[in-house]
Amino acid sequence: MKQSIGNKKIVVIGLGYVGLPLALLSSKKGFHTTGVDLNKQKIKLIQEKTSPFNDEEIQKELTTTSLQVSNDFAAVASADIIILCVPTPVDNHKMPDYGPVQSACESIGPYLKKGQCVILESTVNPGVCEEIVIPTIELVSKLRVGEDISVAHCPERINPGDKKWNVSNIPRVIGGFDEKSLDLAVEFYHSIIDAEIKPMASLKEAEAVKIVENSFRNINIAFVNELAKSFARLNIDVVNVINGAATKPFAFMPHYPGCGIGGHCIPVDPYYLIEYAFKNNGFKHDFLALACKTNESMHRYTADLVRDELAKKGVSIENARVAVLGLAYKKDIDDCRESPSFGIIKYLQEMGAEVVSYDPHVLSKSSVRTLEEALTGTDAVVVATDHAEFSGLSVNDLESFEIKSVIDGRNCLKKEDFLASSISYKGVGR
Numbered sequence: 001m002k003q004s005i006g007n008k009k010i011v012v013i014g015l016g017y018v019g020l021p022l023a024l025l026s027s028k029k030g031f032h033t034t035g036v037d038l039n040k041q042k043i044k045l046i047q048e049k050t051s052p053f054n055d056e057e058i059q060k061e062l063t064t065t066s067l068q069v070s071n072d073f074a075a076v077a078s079a080d081i082i083i084l085c086v087p088t089p090v091d092n093h094k095m096p097d098y099g100p101v102q103s104a105c106e107s108i109g110p111y112l113k114k115g116q117c118v119i120l121e122s123t124v125n126p127g128v129c130e131e132i133v134i135p136t137i138e139l140v141s142k143l144r145v146g147e148d149i150s151v152a153h154c155p156e157r158i159n160p161g162d163k164k165w166n167v168s169n170i171p172r173v174i175g176g177f178d179e180k181s182l183d184l185a186v187e188f189y190h191s192i193i194d195a196e197i198k199p200m201a202s203l204k205e206a207e208a209v210k211i212v213e214n215s216f217r218n219i220n221i222a223f224v225n226e227l228a229k230s231f232a233r234l235n236i237d238v239v240n241v242i243n244g245a246a247t248k249p250f251a252f253m254p255h256y257p258g259c260g261i262g263g264h265c266i267p268v269d270p271y272y273l274i275e276y277a278f279k280n281n282g283f284k285h286d287f288l289a290l291a292c293k294t295n296e297s298m299h300r301y302t303a304d305l306v307r308d309e310l311a312k313k314g315v316s317i318e319n320a321r322v323a324v325l326g327l328a329y330k331k332d333i334d335d336c337r338e339s340p341s342f343g344i345i346k347y348l349q350e351m352g353a354e355v356v357s358y359d360p361h362v363l364s365k366s367s368v369r370t371l372e373e374a375l376t377g378t379d380a381v382v383v384a385t386d387h388a389e390f391s392g393l394s395v396n397d398l399e400s401f402e403i404k405s406v407i408d409g410r411n412c413l414k415k416e417d418f419l420a421s422s423i424s425y426k427g428v429g430r
């Protein structure tokens with residue numbers, strides 16, 4: 001007999017940008033849902049109905065939710081479905097770190113029971129479910145996947161800060177270990193998500209879908225970043241060119257250059273494929289690796305623009321004070337993971353500049369607390385994040401602080417106004 005939603009129990013492991021919205025949605029849809037996270041501070045905040053990250057929707061949901069949260073994995077024992085939403089970072093050498101996935105599997109293993117379904121939502125390269133998730137949970141639980149329990153992969157596609165696309169309306173792809181695994185996972189996602197759920201032929205196919213999506217974005221951004229560097233020498237505004245090309249109603253999708261890419265996904269995920277393909281099959285993803293390198297080169301390129309623009313004003317970078325505006329990797333959010341701002345700051349400091357940073361969404365010990373503090377006594381400004389507070393900056397605002405040069409790392413300022421002013425201005429490719 002089919003269980004009703006109210007009787008089904010869901011456990012979400014990892015309550016970050018991916019796991020917390022999912023757990024809240026599952027609870028809202030009527031499933032008895034428990035969220036488990038290793039981070040005690042995070043659990044305490046959620047219990048106090050405070051979002052651990054800056055997100056109005058999550059904050060609103062938390063005030064009314066019946067979601068239970070805990071540091072204890074014991075809730076897994078009575079769950080029907082266990083969903084893993086733990087991080088998949090790279091280390092300092094850009095090597096995939098499977099540690100959190102492995103350790104989450106080890107933690108749920110002792111509580112697993114026959115009939116349960118484990119779903120991995122974290123972004124991974126093809127092969128991780130079969131080579132890490134399944135062997136680990138089989139080893140720890142002494143159960144057999146396929147015979148006793150089910151395993152599926154449903155990569156998350158959430159885009160934090162996006163007002164239109166969220167966990168409840170983004171279509172999903174799902175791969176299963178076998179037909180039963182696939183059916184269980186498809187049934188669950190159909191009951192919480194109001195969008196297409198596409199079954200894939202295998203776990204590996206589902207794993208590959210997500211890596212391809214994010215590699216596609218990485219490559220396209222790398223292409224326009226390369227164009228930005230080239231067109232700057234030709235005195236062609238690359239943004240105007242991209243907008244021109246975007247009038248073609250088919251076969252062109254605009255991507256825009258900038259001072260670098262950030263976040264837990266786009267700069268990270270391609271390395272999972274690059275490393276796995278080489279280590280396991282001896283295949284070299286030269287094109288994808290070059291795209292990653294091209295995007296990473298934008299930090300240095302941006303720092304060089306600061307040095308060159310200040311030189312035009314007769315100021316040497318060694319004697320300059322530079323304000324980096326924005327530490328978050330994208331507009332109006334507080335997530336700093338892999339943010340290009342840190343690379344830009346490092347290069348500017350290596351050049352001898354005194355660097356001050358400011359972000360209205362990020363309270364960092366090494367940053368100042370107000371825009372005024374950041375701009376006072378400063379020679380050059382780098383707009384590294386297009387937060388509303390920065391994209392609204394005018395020539396008058398910056399002239400009042402006697403700023404000499406502006407590097408618009410997000411091409412979000414009014415270029416024409418700056419070109420007509422006393423401030424030297426450079427965007428990325430414009």
Ligand SMILES: NC(=O)c1ccc[n+]([C@@H]2O[C@H](COP(=O)([O-])OP(=O)(O)OC[C@H]3O[C@@H](n4cnc5c(N)ncnc54)[C@H](O)[C@@H]3O)[C@@H](O)[C@H]2O)c1
Binds near residue numbers: 014037103
């Ligand atoms: N952030 C995004 O925009 C996004 C979008 C789509 C997919 N993803 C993918 O989803 C996954 C999670 O990303 P995120 O941004 O939510 O990460 P996050 O760092 O915001 O959250 C992960 C949470 O997992 C917890 N955790 C780590 N190890 C654990 C363990 N062993 N057991 C229990 N909890 C553990 C951490 O404390 C943290 O709270 C990653 O694979 C990421 O690539 C992220």
